[in-house]
Amino acid sequence: MACASCSTKDGQPKGCKNNGTCGTDSCNKLTVFDWLANMSVPNGEKPFDFVEVRFKNGRKHYYKNTENLSLSIGDIVATQAQSGHDIGMVTLTGELVRVQMKRKKINEKPEEVLKIYRKASQKDIDIWSEARDREEPMKVRARQYAIDLKLQMKISDIEFQGDASKATFYYTAEERVDFRDLIKVFAREFRTRIEMKQVGFRQEASRLGGIGSCGRELCCSTWLTDFRSVSTSAARYQQLSLNPQKLAGQCGKLKCCLNYELDSYQDALKAFPKTDTKLYTEKGTAVCQKTDIFKGHMWYAYEGEWMNWHKITTDQAREIIELNKKKEKVASLEEYASELEEEVAVTFENVVGQDSLTRFDSPKGNKKRKNNKSRNRNNSNSSNNKLHNKQENNSKPKAKHKPRPRPKSQNKPKDAK
Numbered sequence: 001m002a003c004a005s006c007s008t009k010d011g012q013p014k015g016c017k018n019n020g021t022c023g024t025d026s027c028n029k030l031t032v033f034d035w036l037a038n039m040s041v042p043n044g045e046k047p048f049d050f051v052e053v054r055f056k057n058g059r060k061h062y063y064k065n066t067e068n069l070s071l072s073i074g075d076i077v078a079t080q081a082q083s084g085h086d087i088g089m090v091t092l093t094g095e096l097v098r099v100q101m102k103r104k105k106i107n108e109k110p111e112e113v114l115k116i117y118r119k120a121s122q123k124d125i126d127i128w129s130e131a132r133d134r135e136e137p138m139k140v141r142a143r144q145y146a147i148d149l150k151l152q153m154k155i156s157d158i159e160f161q162g163d164a165s166k167a168t169f170y171y172t173a174e175e176r177v178d179f180r181d182l183i184k185v186f187a188r189e190f191r192t193r194i195e196m197k198q199v200g201f202r203q204e205a206s207r208l209g210g211i212g213s214c215g216r217e218l219c220c221s222t223w224l225t226d227f228r229s230v231s232t233s234a235a236r237y238q239q240l241s242l243n244p245q246k247l248a249g250q251c252g253k254l255k256c257c258l259n260y261e262l263d264s265y266q267d268a269l270k271a272f273p274k275t276d277t278k279l280y281t282e283k284g285t286a287v288c289q290k291t292d293i294f295k296g297h298m299w300y301a302y303e304g305e306w307m308n309w310h311k312i313t314t315d316q317a318r319e320i321i322e323l324n325k326k327k328e329k330v331a332s333l334e335e336y337a338s339e340l341e342e343e344v345a346v347t348f349e350n351v352v353g354q355d356s357l358t359r360f361d362s363p364k365g366n367k368k369r370k371n372n373k374s375r376n377r378n379n380s381n382s383s384n385n386k387l388h389n390k391q392e393n394n395s396k397p398k399a400k401h402k403p404r405p406r407p408k409s410q411n412k413p414k415d416a417k
Contacts, residue, residue, distance in 0.1 A: 031091065032052075032091065032092050032096065032100070034073060034092060034093070034094065034096055035096075036094055036095055036096055037094070047094060047095075048093075048094055048095055048097055048098050049064055049065045049066070049068075050062050050063065050064055050065070050097045050098070050101065050108065051063055051065055051071055051090055051092065051093050051097060051116065052090070052091050052092035052093075052097050052100060053077060053079055053088040053089065053090055053091065053116075054088055054089050054090075054091040055086065055088045055089075055159070056132075056159050057157065057159070057206075057207040058206070058207075058221070059159075060091070061079070061088075061114065062097065062100075062101055062106060062114075063077075063079050063080070063114045063115060063116045064113045064114065064115050064116070065115075065116050066113075066115050066116070067115075067116065067117075067118070069116065069118070069119065071090050071093055071116075071119075072090065072093065073090055073091060073092065073093065074089065074090065075089070075090045075119060076088070076089055076090075076119070076120040076124075076125060077089075077090055077116050077117075077118070077119055077120055078116070078117045078118050078119070078120050078124055078162065079114065079115070079116055079117065079162075080114045080115045080116070080117060081161060081162075083165065083166070084161060084162075084163040084165045084166070085117055085161075085162055085163055086161050086162040086163070087120055087124055087125070087128040087162030087163075088162070120162075124162065124163075127162070127163060127164055128160075128162050128163075128164075130164070131160035131161075131162075131164035132160060134160065135157075135158045135159070135160060135167075138158055138167070138190060139155060139157070139158050141189065142155045142158065142169060142186065143155050145182060145185050145186070145189070146179075146182060149181060149182055149185070151177055151178075151179060151182060152173060152174070152175060152177060153171045153172070153173040153177045153179070154171060154172050154173070155169055155170070155171045156170050156171060156172055156199070156204045156207065156208065157169075157170045157204075157207050157208070158170070164192070165192065165193060166192060166193040166194075166195060167186075167190065167192050167193070167194060167195070168195045168196075168197055169186070169194065169195065169196050169197065170197050170198075170199050170204070170207065171196065171197075171198055171199070172198070172199060172200070172201055172204050173198065179196055182196075183196065200227070201251040201252055201253055202220060202227045202251050202253060202256075203227070204251065205218060205220055205221070205249065205250050205251035206218070206220035206221045206224070207221075208221075209221040210250050212249065212250070212255075213246075213249075214257075218249075218250065219256060219257065220251075220256065224256060227256065228256070228259055230253065230254040230255065230256060230258050230259055231254070232247075232254070234254075234258040234259060234262045235247055235254075235258060237262060237265045237266060237269065238258070238261065238262070238265050239291070239293070240258075265293060268293050269293065271296070271314060272291060272293075272296075272298070272314050273298075273314065273317050273318055273321055275288040275291065276288075277321060279300055279317065279320045279321065279324065279333070280324050280329050281320075281329055281330050281331065281332050281333060282329050282330070282331050282332065283302065283331070283332040283333070284302040284303055284304070284305075285302065285303050286300035286301060286302050286303075286310070286333055287300065287301060287302075287303060288300055289301050289306075289309055290309070296313055296314050297311050297312070297313060297314075298311070298312055298313070298314060298317050299311050300312065300317075300333055302333075310333040310334060310336075310337040311337055312333060312336045312337055313336075316336045320336075
């Protein structure tokens with residue numbers, strides 16, 4: 001689902017201007033896929049007359065469709081409120097609503113049934129959108145008023161009712177706050193009915209949203225609805241370092257994801273002996289230093305030799321503990337640790353196609369230098385030979401030119417015939 005005006009322009013989404021994380025109608029937040037939409041209701045059965053309606057920041061309520069309106073996912077409807085009416089979006093219809101209400105333990109026949117009045121008209125949508133546009137500037141002013149009154153509280157969000165007759169201020173505080181004077185200031189400045197509602201730090205993070213340290217959107221703002229208590233023992237079971245900067249989320253509390261795999265770690269640790277149990281050997285008393293849950297190994301060190309750790313399996317540790325219960329001692333832990341020592345043969349595969357792994361040991365430039373040296377030597381030898389030959393030619397005596405003999409006819413006197 002998306003806002004009516006969330007179409008993109010130049011690669012950036014329009015509408016709420018939050019660049020993909022909708023701040024007005026919770027797009028793609030706590031959505032449920034209706035996989036029964038294509039299935040028809042059996043003959044003689046009436047469709048379930050409750051619908052799920054979502055409001056700002058994932059707030060959901062269930063209303064009864066008393067008017068038998070033909071509603072589908074994405075319709076904007078006017079719903080019943082304590083005073084006036086509210087505007088929301090239908091997110092689920094049909095039998096899946098019954099499943100959701102049963103999972104959340106909501107009674108299908110309450111004493112006061114909240115109803116759906118009608119599909120929202122254009123006038124209702126205009127009033128609703130104008131009220132939503134007032135929320136951000138009001139939040140800035142409300143925070144300033146709380147600071148002026150020196151109240152130890154933080155106003156995290158403001159939500160207007162669909163008919164703009166009431167504004168709900170969500171705030172967080174570590175201690176109890178007397179905000180009676182603050183409500184008088186809000187009523188005088190904003191000219192509307194004021195309701196103050198305190199939320200926890202986890203609920204605040206779920207309303208505001210964000211990106212976690214894992215690189216994904218926060219679980220509490222996408223799919224997580226129930227916030228269970230998280231303790232530091234969850235980190236100890238998973239052998240995580242007790243660093244508050246890494247274990248805390250954006251809410252400042254311990255991350256909810258620490259509870260995701262806690263049950264698996266607890267089941268795996270049942271096969272391990274207790275880490276505070278000491279092993280008594282003839283060489284000395286050994287204390288557990290580290291455990292590897294995935295491989296089933298444990299590291300022990302003798303008292304006084306804390307730098308030397310000996311790795312044994314959980315079965316070996318239990319065997320030594322059973323012998324200690326019988327007041328028997330093993331010789332030393334080295335006997336058990338030697339059984340786990342395996343020689344890891346380093347093998348390399350010729351994945352690139354080269355034959356030798358030492359092909360880069362000898363530099364390539366030596367051959368070029370040798371070739372250049374041989375070329376220089378040959379050139380110097382040839383030049384020396386040329387110079388020597390030239391010197392030999394210069395040292396030889398030059399031959400004198402003999403006059404060419406004249407022809408016999410030219411040697412005769414002129415008057416001879």
